[in-house]
Amino acid sequence: MTATLTERYIAAVTKTLNPTAQDDVRVELEASIADAVDARLEQGQTQEDAERTVLTELGDPAALAAGFADRPLHLIGPRYYLTWWRLLKLLLIIVPVSVAGAVALGQAIAGGNIGETIGSAIGIGLSVAVHIAFWVTLVFAVLERTGADTGVRWDVDQLPEPQAKEAPRTELITSLAYLVIVTGAVLWDHFRGFFPTGGEPIAILNPELWPWWIGGLFVLLAAEVVLAIAVYGNKSWNRGLAIFNTALAVLFVSWWLTLLGRGDLINPEFIDFAFTGAVDEDALRILAILTGFAAVGIAVWDSIDGWRKARRTAAQA
CATH class of the missing domain: 1.20.58 (Methane Monooxygenase Hydroxylase; Chain G, domain 1)
Structure with missing residues (x-):
C-alpha cells in the first residue's frame, strides 16, 4: 500500500527524534495537519491540493524535527x-x-x-x-x-570611553618632541660622537652618509613634522593622511634596509672598535637582520595605527 504524503512527511520528521518523543510528535502532527487540510477543504480546495499546500507550508521535515528536538541548525548562534x-x-x-x-x-x-x-x-x-x-x-x-x-560575561564596565573627535594636542607635542630628539641625536652623533672610547667619541652612523643620505633622512623627518601638524590642523586622521603616513613608513624602511643591506649604515670604525675580537661576521649579520626586522615591524605598526585612527574617525563621522 502506497503511503500518503502526510504519512511520508510525518515519518521524515519523526525518524531522527528520540524514540520516546516520536509517538507524541506523530499524534501532534497528524492532528495539526488534518485541521489545516480541513480548513482548506472548506475553502473549496481539493483533497490533494489542500494536503500538498499544507505540507509545503510546514517546510523541510528535517528543520521541523530540529525544532521539536531543540537542535540548532546553525553552526554558531x-x-x-x-x-x-x-x-x-x-x-x-x-x-x-x-x-x-x-x-x-x-x-x-x-x-x-x-x-x-x-x-x-x-x-x-x-x-x-x-x-x-x-x-x-x-x-x-x-x-x-x-x-x-x-565564562564570558558582559557588564557595563566594558563600555568604551567616548573618543575625542579632535586630535589631542599631546599627540602633536609628543610627535614633534620625538622628531626633535631624533634630529638632535643624528647631529650630535656626527659632530660629537656617541660611543665613548676613552678618547675621542666615535660616531655610530657612517660619516660617509653625509650629506645626501642623511639629508634624505632629514627630509623624511620634516615630512613627519608636516604630517603631525596636518593631523592636528585637521583635528583628526583621514584616509589621505593615513596614505601619506604609510608612504613615509615605506620610504623610511627603504632608506634603512638599503643602507643596512649594503653595510653602509654603521660606521666601520665603530664596528671595529666595539666588536672586533668579540663577535664574528655571522653574529654581525644576524644582528643586522634583527635590526632590519625591528625597523620593518615599527613601520608596519605605525602604518596600521594610522589606518586604525582614520577608520575610527570615519566611523564617528
Missing part, C-alpha cells in the same frame, strides 16, 4: 557568535603574522634567498590562519551544541 568573532579576529591578527615573521627571520638568519624567505613565510602564515579559523570555529560549534558556558 547568537549566544556564542560575538565571543567567537572577537577571539577569532584577535588570533588572526596576532598569530599568523607572528609565525610568518618568525619563519622569515629564521630563513634570513639561515641565509635563504629572498624568494624562499617570502614564500615560506606566506605559505606557513596562511596555513596557520586556516588552522586557527578551523579549530576555533570547531570549538565554538561544539560549545553551541553542548550548551557549555564560556
Whole structure:
C-alpha cells in the first residue's frame, strides 16, 4: 500500500527524534495537519491540493524535527557568535603574522634567498590562519551544541570611553618632541660622537652618509613634522593622511634596509672598535637582520595605527 504524503512527511520528521518523543510528535502532527487540510477543504480546495499546500507550508521535515528536538541548525548562534568573532579576529591578527615573521627571520638568519624567505613565510602564515579559523570555529560549534558556558560575561564596565573627535594636542607635542630628539641625536652623533672610547667619541652612523643620505633622512623627518601638524590642523586622521603616513613608513624602511643591506649604515670604525675580537661576521649579520626586522615591524605598526585612527574617525563621522 502506497503511503500518503502526510504519512511520508510525518515519518521524515519523526525518524531522527528520540524514540520516546516520536509517538507524541506523530499524534501532534497528524492532528495539526488534518485541521489545516480541513480548513482548506472548506475553502473549496481539493483533497490533494489542500494536503500538498499544507505540507509545503510546514517546510523541510528535517528543520521541523530540529525544532521539536531543540537542535540548532546553525553552526554558531547568537549566544556564542560575538565571543567567537572577537577571539577569532584577535588570533588572526596576532598569530599568523607572528609565525610568518618568525619563519622569515629564521630563513634570513639561515641565509635563504629572498624568494624562499617570502614564500615560506606566506605559505606557513596562511596555513596557520586556516588552522586557527578551523579549530576555533570547531570549538565554538561544539560549545553551541553542548550548551557549555564560556565564562564570558558582559557588564557595563566594558563600555568604551567616548573618543575625542579632535586630535589631542599631546599627540602633536609628543610627535614633534620625538622628531626633535631624533634630529638632535643624528647631529650630535656626527659632530660629537656617541660611543665613548676613552678618547675621542666615535660616531655610530657612517660619516660617509653625509650629506645626501642623511639629508634624505632629514627630509623624511620634516615630512613627519608636516604630517603631525596636518593631523592636528585637521583635528583628526583621514584616509589621505593615513596614505601619506604609510608612504613615509615605506620610504623610511627603504632608506634603512638599503643602507643596512649594503653595510653602509654603521660606521666601520665603530664596528671595529666595539666588536672586533668579540663577535664574528655571522653574529654581525644576524644582528643586522634583527635590526632590519625591528625597523620593518615599527613601520608596519605605525602604518596600521594610522589606518586604525582614520577608520575610527570615519566611523564617528
